[in-house]
Amino acid sequence: MLYAPPPHIADMIQTIRQFLREELYPLERIYIPRGFKGAEEALAPLRQKVKKMGLWAPHMPKEYGGLGLSLTEFAYISEELGRSVFGHYVFNSAAPDIGNMELLLAHGSEEQKERWLKPLIAGEIRSCFSMTEPEHAGSNPVWMSTTAVREGDEYVINGHKWFSTSADGAAFTVVMAVTDPDAPKHRRASMIIVPTDNPGFVLEANTPVAGHVGEGYFTHGEVRFVNARVPVSNRIGEEGEGFILAQERLGPGRIHHTMRWIGIAERAFDLMCRYAVQRELAPGDPLSSRQIVRAWIAESRAEIDAARLLVLDTAARIDEQGAYAARNEISEIKFFVAGMLQRVLDRAIQVHGGLGVTDYTPLAYWYGHERAARIYDGADEVHKMVVARRILREYEKHVS
Ligand SMILES: Cc1cc2nc3c(=O)[nH]c(=O)nc-3n(C[C@H](O)[C@H](O)[C@H](O)COP(=O)(O)OP(=O)(O)OC[C@H]3O[C@@H](n4cnc5c(N)ncnc54)[C@H](O)[C@@H]3O)c2cc1C
Numbered sequence: 001m002l003y004a005p006p007p008h009i010a011d012m013i014q015t016i017r018q019f020l021r022e023e024l025y026p027l028e029r030i031y032i033p034r035g036f037k038g039a040e041e042a043l044a045p046l047r048q049k050v051k052k053m054g055l056w057a058p059h060m061p062k063e064y065g066g067l068g069l070s071l072t073e074f075a076y077i078s079e080e081l082g083r084s085v086f087g088h089y090v091f092n093s094a095a096p097d098i099g100n101m102e103l104l105l106a107h108g109s110e111e112q113k114e115r116w117l118k119p120l121i122a123g124e125i126r127s128c129f130s131m132t133e134p135e136h137a138g139s140n141p142v143w144m145s146t147t148a149v150r151e152g153d154e155y156v157i158n159g160h161k162w163f164s165t166s167a168d169g170a171a172f173t174v175v176m177a178v179t180d181p182d183a184p185k186h187r188r189a190s191m192i193i194v195p196t197d198n199p200g201f202v203l204e205a206n207t208p209v210a211g212h213v214g215e216g217y218f219t220h221g222e223v224r225f226v227n228a229r230v231p232v233s234n235r236i237g238e239e240g241e242g243f244i245l246a247q248e249r250l251g252p253g254r255i256h257h258t259m260r261w262i263g264i265a266e267r268a269f270d271l272m273c274r275y276a277v278q279r280e281l282a283p284g285d286p287l288s289s290r291q292i293v294r295a296w297i298a299e300s301r302a303e304i305d306a307a308r309l310l311v312l313d314t315a316a317r318i319d320e321q322g323a324y325a326a327r328n329e330i331s332e333i334k335f336f337v338a339g340m341l342q343r344v345l346d347r348a349i350q351v352h353g354g355l356g357v358t359d360y361t362p363l364a365y366w367y368g369h370e371r372a373a374r375i376y377d378g379a380d381e382v383h384k385m386v387v388a389r390r391i392l393r394e395y396e397k398h399v400s
Pocket of ligand 1: 096128129130131132136137138139140162163164165220372375376377378379380381382385
């Protein structure tokens with residue numbers, strides 16, 4: 001079998017699957033309707049339990065308290081954690097923290113690692129990432145108004161961002177701000193750490209999404225930077241490197257996200273099949289006997305399996321050759337898996353009938369919130385354009 005997990009990962013998967021089934025699935029039905037604040041309390045002892053099990057922050061190197069997994073190895077784990085709404089959070093490998101951890105690990109100064117990275121990995125603080133602005137198309141990331149003007153040893157930051165996921169309760173954000181408006185467009189911006197207790201950091205609102213304004217970790221913050229002063233040493237990497245670092249942050253990030261989506265699809269698939277055989281349309285006549293339901297099950301199985309192969313192949317390529325060599329595949333998995341997820345969730349909800357749109361299963365929650373999968377991390381259309389452009393460029397060379 002292509003891409004079977006290596007034995008040590010297969011063992012980990014079994015342990016995680018059991019943990020999710022016993023500890024997290026029962027909490028979903030209680031806390032999805034109630035919100036994150038209540039869940040946070042219930043999940044805190046489970047996070048400690050995960051630490052004791054030696055499975056904490058599996059994507060981080062061992063010397064930082066993680067498991068030192070390669071991208072491909074963590075991809076399998078990310079799928080498994082994706083099966084529960086709370087999986088990644090409880091194992092401290094949830095976005096946006098995971099992206100910021102990887103960013104700081106690769107490009108943070110020693111001081112930044114001490115002050116921000118270590119407590120983030122320990123799960124003592126949370127973080128967010130502020131790039132998208134309401135006034136500009138996020139699909140054109142070089143177009144932004146937020147500025148960081150240097151005054152002596154400080155940057156003075158002004159700007160307006162939204163969709164800073166998990167800003168509510170975060171200890172810091174990594175903001176993307178223009179540091180040199182006259183530089184070539186991909187060298188204009190830098191990434192700068194702004195602590196959220198900075199007087200110039202204002203969380204204006206949690207933006208309501210799919211009927212939920214959210215709480216704490218499960219929020220999308222609208223944020224304003226009003227003369228936020230931070231030391232120059234809060235910049236990550238060199239001045240003007242913001243877009244280069246953003247691309248780096250997004251490469252492995254797409255593996256994490258798409259494998260999480262595959263985990264969600266697997267759970268939806270499991271719920272769909274269980275319900276189809278158990279729900280009777282008349283005594284002795286289960287829903288699963290209907291041809292259309294069987295077609296949905298078969299199509300979903302094939303689509304999930306195809307998606308997993310594509311993502312694992314991309315992860316292996318990144319591990320072996322780096323993100324740049326795999327840039328086409330990284331774009332392909334983004335839209336391919338997001339589309340698959342939406343179709344599988346939709347079929348699973350349809351099979352559940354009215355129950356499917358309640359919060360008695362996680363399906364409706366995911367359907368509402370993961371619709372965004374086709375938008376964030378680069379809208380699907382942008383990735384399709386990029387893939388097609390590269391392919392056609394080769395053909396165009398041969399047009400006489
Ligand atoms: C749930 C969620 C979480 C997010 N988290 C974060 C976060 O933590 N930090 C952060 O900074 N941002 C975050 N974002 C923002 C996200 O990155 C942007 O929404 C995304 O980049 C798209 O930008 P936009 O919303 O401005 O849409 P626009 O750029 O205005 O695009 C609108 C639509 O136009 C179409 N389109 C765009 N470009 C093209 C093209 N070239 N060809 C054809 N069609 C096109 C697409 O269908 C797209 O959906 C999040 C968004 C969501 C929904």
